[in-house]
Amino acid sequence: MTDTQSLSSTGGVAAAPSRPATLLRLPQHTVEIVSDPGEGAQKCGQIFGQVSARMGNGVWTVEIIPAEIQPPPRLPEGASGNRIRLGAGPVTNWGDETNLVVAFNEQVLLARHRAGALAHDAILLIEDKWAESDDPAIQAAWTAAMTELSGGGYRIIPVPMEAQCLSVLDNPRKGKNMFALGMLVWLYHRDLELVREQVARTFRKKSEEVFQQNLALLQLGYAWAEAELDFRVEVPPAPDQGPLVVMNGNEALGMGAIAAGLELCAMYPITPATSVSHYLSEVFERFGGIVHQAEDEIAAAGVALGASYAGKVAFTVTSGPGLALKTEFLGLAVMTEIPLVVVDVQRGGPSTGLPTKVEQSDLLAVLFAQSGDAPRIVLAPATIEECFHVMITARRLAEAFRTVVFVLSDANLATGVTPFPRPALDLRWQAEPPDLSPIPAGRLPYGWDPETGLSRRIVPGQPGGMHTVTGLSHDEASKVAYSAGVHQRGNTMRSRKLAVLQRMLAPPAVHGAEQGDLLIVGWGSTKGAIEEAVDRARSEGLQVSSVHLRFLSPLESGLGELFVRFRRVMTVEINYSDDPADPYVTEENRRRGQLSLLLRAATLIDIDCWTRVPGEPLRPDAILQAIHSRIHRGTKP
Amino acid sequence: MIQLTCAAPGCAGGAEEHEYTLSEYEGAQARWCPGCGDHSVLTAVQRLLTSEQLVPEQTVFVSGIGCSSRFPHYLRTYGFHGIHGRALPVATGIKLHRPDLTVFVVMGDGDCTSIGAAHWIHALRYNPDLTVMMLDNGIYGLTKNQTSPTTPRGWASNTQPRGSWLPALNPLSLSLGVSNASFVAQTAEWAPAHLYATLRAAYRHPGLAFVRILQRCPVYTPALYQQAVQDPARITLLVHDDGVVVPELEKVYRTHLPHDPRDLDAARRVADLSDSIYLGILFRDPARARYEEIRRVPPRTAEERRVLLDTELDRYAV
Numbered sequence: 001m002t003d004t005q006s007l008s009s010t011g012g013v014a015a016a017p018s019r020p021a022t023l024l025r026l027p028q029h030t031v032e033i034v035s036d037p038g039e040g041a042q043k044c045g046q047i048f049g050q051v052s053a054r055m056g057n058g059v060w061t062v063e064i065i066p067a068e069i070q071p072p073p074r075l076p077e078g079a080s081g082n083r084i085r086l087g088a089g090p091v092t093n094w095g096d097e098t099n100l101v102v103a104f105n106e107q108v109l110l111a112r113h114r115a116g117a118l119a120h121d122a123i124l125l126i127e128d129k130w131a132e133s134d135d136p137a138i139q140a141a142w143t144a145a146m147t148e149l150s151g152g153g154y155r156i157i158p159v160p161m162e163a164q165c166l167s168v169l170d171n172p173r174k175g176k177n178m179f180a181l182g183m184l185v186w187l188y189h190r191d192l193e194l195v196r197e198q199v200a201r202t203f204r205k206k207s208e209e210v211f212q213q214n215l216a217l218l219q220l221g222y223a224w225a226e227a228e229l230d231f232r233v234e235v236p237p238a239p240d241q242g243p244l245v246v247m248n249g250n251e252a253l254g255m256g257a258i259a260a261g262l263e264l265c266a267m268y269p270i271t272p273a274t275s276v277s278h279y280l281s282e283v284f285e286r287f288g289g290i291v292h293q294a295e296d297e298i299a300a301a302g303v304a305l306g307a308s309y310a311g312k313v314a315f316t317v318t319s320g321p322g323l324a325l326k327t328e329f330l331g332l333a334v335m336t337e338i339p340l341v342v343v344d345v346q347r348g349g350p351s352t353g354l355p356t357k358v359e360q361s362d363l364l365a366v367l368f369a370q371s372g373d374a375p376r377i378v379l380a381p382a383t384i385e386e387c388f389h390v391m392i393t394a395r396r397l398a399e400a401f402r403t404v405v406f407v408l409s410d411a412n413l414a415t416g417v418t419p420f421p422r423p424a425l426d427l428r429w430q431a432e433p434p435d436l437s438p439i440p441a442g443r444l445p446y447g448w449d450p451e452t453g454l455s456r457r458i459v460p461g462q463p464g465g466m467h468t469v470t471g472l473s474h475d476e477a478s479k480v481a482y483s484a485g486v487h488q489r490g491n492t493m494r495s496r497k498l499a500v501l502q503r504m505l506a507p508p509a510v511h512g513a514e515q516g517d518l519l520i521v522g523w524g525s526t527k528g529a530i531e532e533a534v535d536r537a538r539s540e541g542l543q544v545s546s547v548h549l550r551f552l553s554p555l556e557s558g559l560g561e562l563f564v565r566f567r568r569v570m571t572v573e574i575n576y577s578d579d580p581a582d583p584y585v586t587e588e589n590r591r592r593g594q595l596s597l598l599l600r601a602a603t604l605i606d607i608d609c610w611t612r613v614p615g616e617p618l619r620p621d622a623i624l625q626a627i628h629s630r631i632h633r634g635t636k637p
Numbered sequence: 638m639i640q641l642t643c644a645a646p647g648c649a650g651g652a653e654e655h656e657y658t659l660s661e662y663e664g665a666q667a668r669w670c671p672g673c674g675d676h677s678v679l680t681a682v683q684r685l686l687t688s689e690q691l692v693p694e695q696t697v698f699v700s701g702i703g704c705s706s707r708f709p710h711y712l713r714t715y716g717f718h719g720i721h722g723r724a725l726p727v728a729t730g731i732k733l734h735r736p737d738l739t740v741f742v743v744m745g746d747g748d749c750t751s752i753g754a755a756h757w758i759h760a761l762r763y764n765p766d767l768t769v770m771m772l773d774n775g776i777y778g779l780t781k782n783q784t785s786p787t788t789p790r791g792w793a794s795n796t797q798p799r800g801s802w803l804p805a806l807n808p809l810s811l812s813l814g815v816s817n818a819s820f821v822a823q824t825a826e827w828a829p830a831h832l833y834a835t836l837r838a839a840y841r842h843p844g845l846a847f848v849r850i851l852q853r854c855p856v857y858t859p860a861l862y863q864q865a866v867q868d869p870a871r872i873t874l875l876v877h878d879d880g881v882v883v884p885e886l887e888k889v890y891r892t893h894l895p896h897d898p899r900d901l902d903a904a905r906r907v908a909d910l911s912d913s914i915y916l917g918i919l920f921r922d923p924a925r926a927r928y929e930e931i932r933r934v935p936p937r938t939a940e941e942r943r944v945l946l947d948t949e950l951d952r953y954a955v
Contacts, residue, residue, distance in 0.1 A: 053955045261939060298723065299726040299759070302719075305727060306730025461738065466713050469718065
């Protein structure tokens, strides 16, 4: 953060001086709540984020999730919680460093410190009961942690959370989060009435007794902060943006599927995609749809394909390892030209990789993980709002082009929460019921238009349309090919459809000037962070612009013409590439970012890449540094 | 989930009655080897389609990969010739979206009991209304003579030339061990009357009807059931008023075992017997839960959905 006022960073443990509180008016602030899993830090963060959105702030929240459900307590790797970036304007990404942390123990705090997540002058509010623990090992761990943290220049404020909470309940593991929420409500001037409402909404399935207890804890945290803390933060609300909704990317995908009129989601549980089906399982039946939890990833693809074959387009939701298993069915869908929507919420790979963490490394897999040539459409939503709308586009394209449409989301969009303009629902977004009218004589199951490769699908139930679809090479009548020319023709027709679609796509909008020294090219969830970095670079006087691709297959039009207007072009991606300075790495053997590889092949332009696989979203400051280091790379002195 | 609105001639619910003849169900010329058991099954199925007057456009045959999976090409209904082992998920998907369609599944022994084994088990449990034929010749034919799970122990193939290492998998025992399985039968390609009667019973059963059809591959396993084909005494018919009743066969196959298809414990005992080849319905329970029925939801019009979604968005309003 460049604009944070310094908050008298004393380092070491210091009791907060008594009032009056200093008011810090800031354009943005990032706060984290971290705990052991099961202590409710995520709930606390979610409520805080939702209330902030309702009060008119730009908000981006990200979950901090360990891979295990209940890892042993007090482990740095078990850190679980929520990170909320508040802004006076719309917030498009998770930002850089955290300015304020509420931690339920020193080990989870240590994890965030070691991850480099905390600003040098961050304020750390930490549960202090561990300092006086009866267990000498815990006491020693506390002391060691405080020593490690004191090197950071943070302002550390011990908070007697448990001692306070014990006045209201017996098991403070189950209520500390509401105390923490109370503190944040005071600290950030949140509207207490809105908070009460949100708490009531969040715990609507719990008893009145639990609700009252939560309110008491909230009040307690509020009062403690008011009495003990010497500062407050105010992030003014954003200008009115019209009606907004707030949700995470997976909820947006699920809701988008409903808006598209989809009626069948076949899936198998896999992180971080599963919450799409959690959401749909809750509501889909009311909309005439079902979630089918199949016996495995392969069957999920097969059920979706069978359903699509027989009626409306169906979809399946998965992540990297599941995608690998579905591959054969997806080839069949391309070959038989049965429309299908496949959502891949990407996580770190290869193999099981990083189940809960973001990566953008399935691009080449969705494009090429297939035997034979299997052209397909690949879309990548760049924002949570786009997660909603992309499902409508995907359904339409699958139907119109009779092929598989991939939607590449990722863990960052899946678990990020941000407000966006409320969609104005349109009936035309929904699929028509399948046409069951008789097939006129002479109409063939693959009556390819020789120019476009497009044809009209015939579904079971249509009199006169009987034929057998097959994954074997086939002609227009779906007869198995026994001559070479038929195979060439089928490949041509399936490929031609992508050329037709590409010709319909407009060139992507440029963020910044239309020419300059460096053009950053991104795709997927990195849009907000890239554009924020580009804005900062431009304010420093650098000639940097960016462009963000929504279509990865086919690629949007005009890319080559755009790229030549910049002295250098570089992709920024969350996937692995060799650093040009690494040992043994040369321009010839350098393994590149996935989009850059694709763009080099498509444009014959020397496109650089800056990619990282940190298991977390890219930060604007890291991208800005990359801009500084790469903008003049390759320039002859 | 689709409401049938088609009133064209030949459509279900259409006003005009059309009598389908056997030739109207014939597709491409079958390319199986002469003497292949698949031909007998195709004949029995065509006879069934004709006798039951199934509407061609309302009927779908789904198959996997293997010799027998070419089946749909040889019929003039809708067909889905998919990938190896995966016919059942496809058929389940069809049934979920279009319960109005009549769906048959054709698989080989490798297709069903090896590469597709997981789907087989789970489809039996889902119990959608499917007629499932497992054409079991105990060998991989299309890929040219490899051991399958149902190859008898000691039988030589290209992959196990000194004989199959393991006892054969018993598809009947396995099927009968799956919770919610509702119909399990065994028949043989060389007993056409029994084959037809069994398929008819399977077709009429509401739920997943699993029929194991014993058959010979004339190229790789011609001797597999040769003794049983030549000596009817090696066959035992399961007889019951509620089973497969084929009076003309009872004189050919004189060994009978009274068996009530409602008795699951007895069915499991019969499935495990190895002293004879038992033909008939081992188990049938039409009352078992059917997945596509359980999961059926009221359909929504586009307008209803839009209104409901608008209300849903209220929950997320800032």
